[in-house]
Amino acid sequence: MPEAEFFQKLEAQHSQNLPFVAYRKPVLSGNSGEVKAFLQQDDQLHYSDDFTECGFVFAPFDTSEKAVLFPENASEKLIFEQVISEEAKFSDTSQKGEIPEEKKLTHVKLITKAVEALKAGAMEKVVLSRKEIVALDDPNPLKLFKKLLKIYSTAFVYCWFHPKVGCWLGATPETLLKIEGNRFKTMALAGTQKFSGTMDVEWGEKEQQEQQFVTDSILDDLEKAGVSSSGVESSAAYTTKAGNLLHLRTDISGKIPNSKFSPAAALAKEGQIPKEDSGKAVINRGSAERIISAVHPTPAVCGLPKEKAREFILSEENYDREFYTGFLGELNLQTNVQRSRTRRNVENLAYRAVKKETHLYVNLRCMKIEENKAVLFVGGGITKDSVPEDEWQETVNKAETMKKVLLK
Known part of the structure; x- marks a missing residue:
C-alpha cells in the first residue's frame, strides 16, 4: 500500500473516533521497515483474558489491570514499506519553558527517600518516575507519529488510540518478549548515557551493577515460571543505542515449558477447546501467560525485589503510570511459513503451517496526548x-528524547 493511502486511512479512522494502532519494529539503517496498522471496526473495548488471543495488545504497568486488545478478526490491517536512509540527526533546539523548581525538588526528595530505604536494606533497587507536561502547537498524533518514524529507526515506534482509553505514542528501545513457536527471547536493559558519536564507551560500577541486578532477576523469575535454568541462554552485556541514548543490554532466550503445538481450529473441531477459542494461539493455555507474567514488569521498570519495589512505587510516586512501563505489541500473529513438501513428519508439518509469533515491547519513551x-x-x-x-x-535527558519530536 502507498504511504499516502496508509495515512489517509488512519486519518479517516481517527476522525471517526475509532480505535487504531500504527507501528513499526526496529530496523537497521539502509533497510526498509514495514509500518503496520490495526483499524478496529467498532469502538468496543476488548481485553485479553490469558494472552492466547490474536491481535495487538496494550497492557498497563499495574498487573492487576487487564490488557486492552485490538482483535485481529475485528480489525482491518494495513501495511506499507518505509525506506530508512539513516537515523535522523537531533537538532539542538532549546526547550520551550523551564521545568518548575518545585517539581525538581519533589522528585529529588522522592529519590532521597528511596536511597535511604535502599541503604537500610529495604530493597536492592527501585525505579522511580515522573511525568512532564508539554504544550503542543499541533496535537495531531499522526503527524507526531511520522516524526517518530523518521527519527527513531532503531526503536519500536507506535501511535495507539482508543476513544475510551486515550491516545499514546512512543519510541521504545526495549523488547519485553518475543515468542516464535515454542521458543522465547527477552532482554535485560539498564544503564543510560548520552550518545556522543561512538558506541565505544565506559560504564561505571553503578550502571554495571544495575544491569546485573536486572539480568539475575529475570533469570530467577523465569526459573520460578518453570523454565529450566539449563535451557536458558544469556549473552554478555553489551552497549546498544536508542535515539541519542546508550544502554547496557543482555539477551536472554529459552524454551517455553509444557508447550504443545496443535492447530487451534482442529482442537476446537475435536471438542478439546471451546469453539470461540478456534482463532487463538496454538500454544497451551497458560504457558505463554506464565512467561509474560514472569518478565513483566521487568526490574528495569520496577525494581528488586519486585514486590517491595512495587509497593514503594505505589505508595510514594503519587501518580498513576497507566500504560507507561507496561507493554504492547503483536500477540499470536501467524507468520508466512510455507509447508514442507516432504511428509516424513506429519506432526511437524501441521505445526509449521500454523506457526505464530508474539513480539512485545516495554512501553518506555512514551507520551499520552x-x-x-x-x-x-x-x-x-x-x-x-x-x-x-x-x-x-537523567530524567531530563530522557524527556529531551521525546521533546525533540514535540518541539520545533
Missing part, C-alpha cells in the same frame, strides 16, 4: 549509591 498537551513519562533506576541530583538529570 490530552487535548493540546502531551504528558511525558520518564524515570530511572535507583540504587543505594545513586546521587539524587544526577538521577534527576
Whole structure:
C-alpha cells in the first residue's frame, strides 16, 4: 500500500473516533521497515483474558489491570514499506519553558527517600518516575507519529488510540518478549548515557551493577515460571543505542515449558477447546501467560525485589503510570511459513503451517496526548549509591528524547 493511502486511512479512522494502532519494529539503517496498522471496526473495548488471543495488545504497568486488545478478526490491517536512509540527526533546539523548581525538588526528595530505604536494606533497587507536561502547537498524533518514524529507526515506534482509553505514542528501545513457536527471547536493559558519536564507551560500577541486578532477576523469575535454568541462554552485556541514548543490554532466550503445538481450529473441531477459542494461539493455555507474567514488569521498570519495589512505587510516586512501563505489541500473529513438501513428519508439518509469533515491547519513551498537551513519562533506576541530583538529570535527558519530536 502507498504511504499516502496508509495515512489517509488512519486519518479517516481517527476522525471517526475509532480505535487504531500504527507501528513499526526496529530496523537497521539502509533497510526498509514495514509500518503496520490495526483499524478496529467498532469502538468496543476488548481485553485479553490469558494472552492466547490474536491481535495487538496494550497492557498497563499495574498487573492487576487487564490488557486492552485490538482483535485481529475485528480489525482491518494495513501495511506499507518505509525506506530508512539513516537515523535522523537531533537538532539542538532549546526547550520551550523551564521545568518548575518545585517539581525538581519533589522528585529529588522522592529519590532521597528511596536511597535511604535502599541503604537500610529495604530493597536492592527501585525505579522511580515522573511525568512532564508539554504544550503542543499541533496535537495531531499522526503527524507526531511520522516524526517518530523518521527519527527513531532503531526503536519500536507506535501511535495507539482508543476513544475510551486515550491516545499514546512512543519510541521504545526495549523488547519485553518475543515468542516464535515454542521458543522465547527477552532482554535485560539498564544503564543510560548520552550518545556522543561512538558506541565505544565506559560504564561505571553503578550502571554495571544495575544491569546485573536486572539480568539475575529475570533469570530467577523465569526459573520460578518453570523454565529450566539449563535451557536458558544469556549473552554478555553489551552497549546498544536508542535515539541519542546508550544502554547496557543482555539477551536472554529459552524454551517455553509444557508447550504443545496443535492447530487451534482442529482442537476446537475435536471438542478439546471451546469453539470461540478456534482463532487463538496454538500454544497451551497458560504457558505463554506464565512467561509474560514472569518478565513483566521487568526490574528495569520496577525494581528488586519486585514486590517491595512495587509497593514503594505505589505508595510514594503519587501518580498513576497507566500504560507507561507496561507493554504492547503483536500477540499470536501467524507468520508466512510455507509447508514442507516432504511428509516424513506429519506432526511437524501441521505445526509449521500454523506457526505464530508474539513480539512485545516495554512501553518506555512514551507520551499520552490530552487535548493540546502531551504528558511525558520518564524515570530511572535507583540504587543505594545513586546521587539524587544526577538521577534527576537523567530524567531530563530522557524527556529531551521525546521533546525533540514535540518541539520545533
